[in-house]
Every structure is written in structure tokens, then in C-alpha cells.
Amino acid sequence: MKIPIVIHTDHIINKTVCYNFAKGSNALLCHVNNFKEYDKTIATYGVLRGTLEIINKVKNYYYIDHGYFNQSKRSFENKRTNVMNLDGYFRVVYNNLMHNGTGDYPEDRFKKLNLKIHEQRNSGSYIILSEPSETMKQVYNVPQWTIDTINLVKKFSDRKIIVHNKYSKEPLKNLLKNAWAFISLQSTAGFAAMLNGIPSYFTDSHLSDIGKIEDIENPKINYKIFNNLAYGQWTLKEMETGEAWESISNNNF
Numbered sequence: 372m373k374i375p376i377v378i379h380t381d382h383i384i385n386k387t388v389c390y391n392f393a394k395g396s397n398a399l400l401c402h403v404n405n406f407k408e409y410d411k412t413i414a415t416y417g418v419l420r421g422t423l424e425i426i427n428k429v430k431n432y433y434y435i436d437h438g439y440f441n442q443s444k445r446s447f448e449n450k451r452t453n454v455m456n457l458d459g460y461f462r463v464v465y466n467n468l469m470h471n472g473t474g475d476y477p478e479d480r481f482k483k484l485n486l487k488i489h490e491q492r493n494s495g496s497y498i499i500l501s502e503p504s505e506t507m508k509q510v511y512n513v514p515q516w517t518i519d520t521i522n523l524v525k526k527f528s529d530r531k532i533i534v535h536n537k538y539s540k541e542p543l544k545n546l547l548k549n550a551w552a553f554i555s556l557q558s559t560a561g562f563a564a565m566l567n568g569i570p571s572y573f574t575d576s577h578l579s580d581i582g583k584i585e586d587i588e589n590p591k592i593n594y595k596i597f598n599n600l601a602y603g604q605w606t607l608k609e610m611e612t613g614e615a616w617e618s619i620s621n622n623n624f
Contacts, residue, residue: 372620374398375414375433378406378425387457388416388435391607396616418510434464438604439562441484460604463619469557470603471577472596481601489568491592495551497531503556516556520574528587552587565592
């Protein structure tokens with residue numbers, strides 16, 4: 372795989388993540404305002420401050436964002452996301468924003484996370500609809516996602532639907548206790564729901580094979596995707612040492 376040019380902004384989190392990824396992959400760093408070589412492969416963190424515009428112009432890219440499991444601690448308040456630390460895992464995806472869970476990776480990296488997997492639930496009184504942020508609605512061009520998805524779900528289930536987002540007062544972990552299913556556009560919270568034994572569904576076509584909404588009353592969790600996803604997320608230390616790049620470049624994850 373070609374070593375990418377790593378695009379960074381002035382934001383401290385973006386700069387920190389990009390610096391570590393560039394160091395481990397022996398890549399050049401370039402400020403978002405100075406990049407013009409759209410024929411090159413790039414890597415960057417997030418979709419704000421000009422990074423999405425570059426992603427949309429280049430042919431190949433590595434996208435970095437918070438991981439699927441054991442993410443860095445964050446808080447959500449006043450319509451803002453505050454990252455408390457950078458001790459968690461970050462996903463690195465080739466030519467997409469999320470990995471679709473396919474693959475045949477070993478279980479070693481997932482076991483390293485020490486996460487408890489609950490058996491699939493066979494009861495639940497409602498469906499959680501995880502509303503994407505306004506930014507993600509714009510990125511995926513789904514301004515009416517909430518109402519469109521509610522209408523879709525009602526075709527296949529008559530269960531109560533509870534709309535939730537990261538700024539909701541009710542913590543998601545409380546809602547999961549009596550949920551039948553979890554639906555989102557592309558939220559990593561869907562994988563947390565699966566760990567809790569709750570089937571998850573994604574409306575992003577790239578993730579639709581994880582579970583199809585038309586099967587929502589006959590769900591089945593494919594637990595094997597956890598092994599695959601664990602091979603698509605890395606700590607800053609793993610990025611800095613080159614361990615992440617070695618795996619990514621060999622597997623084109």
C-alpha cells in the first residue's frame with residue numbers, strides 16, 4: 372500500500388492523532404490549507420475544518436476516528452462533544468468512514484479488550500432509534516433521516532420507537548436494559564448494543580449486511596464481526612510505533 376500524505380488541521384486532537392499516525396507510517400504531514408495533490412492517497416482524522424472536502428476530492432484515503440470499542444472518554448453537553456482523553460482506540464478505515472465488519476481475523480485483538488459479551492436478548496419492549504448528528508446528516512446527505520427511518524421501521528415492526536441522540540438526558544446504557552433492537556445511520560454505539568445482546572441495524576448501505584431492518588422481528592447477531600472490527604482500531608501508541616500501519620498496509624483494512 373502507498374504511504375499516504377497525512378492531512379492535519381489546527382485542532383489539538385486532529386493534530387495529535389495525525390502526528391502519531393504519520394510518525395508510525397513514515398508519512399509526510401501537510402496542513403489542510405496547503406494540500407493540493409488530489410491524485411495522492413491521504414489520511415486524516417475526522418470530517419471537520421476542511422478534511423471532508425479533501426476526502427471528497429481524492430481517490431483513495433484512510434479515515435481515522437474514534438474506535439468501535441474502548442474509545443477515548445468523551446462527554447456530550449451543550450451541543451458539544453468534549454474529548455476527555457486520548458487513551459482509547461481509534462478506527463482506521465480505507466476509502467470509507469466505517470468498516471463493514473467483514474473479514475476472517477483472529478480473536479486476539481478483541482480478547483485483549485476484556486469486554487463482556489452478553490447472549491442475544493429474546494425480549495424487549497421498544498426499538499432505540501439513534502439519531503445522527505447534524506454533521507453526519509450532512510455528510511451522508513440524509514436531512515430527514517429520523518422520520519424516514521421511523522417510517523421504514525414501521526413497515527416491519529409495531530414496537531414502540533424511542534429516538535435517542537448523544538445529547539439526550541437519558542443515558543443510552545439505561546435504555547439498552549429493555550431494548551429489542553438498536554438502529555442508527557452508522558453509530559459505533561450499535562456495536563456497544565450488540566455487546567449487550569441487542570441486535571443492531573445500520574441504514575448506511577455499507578453496513579447494511581450487519582443486519583437488515585426487514586428482519587428486525589427475527590434478529591440474529593453475528594458476533595464474529597467483533598474480531599474483524601478489533602483489527603480495524605488502534606491506540607495512539609500502536610500508531611506511533613508503526614504496528615498499526617504494518618497491519619493496515621498488509622491487510623488493506
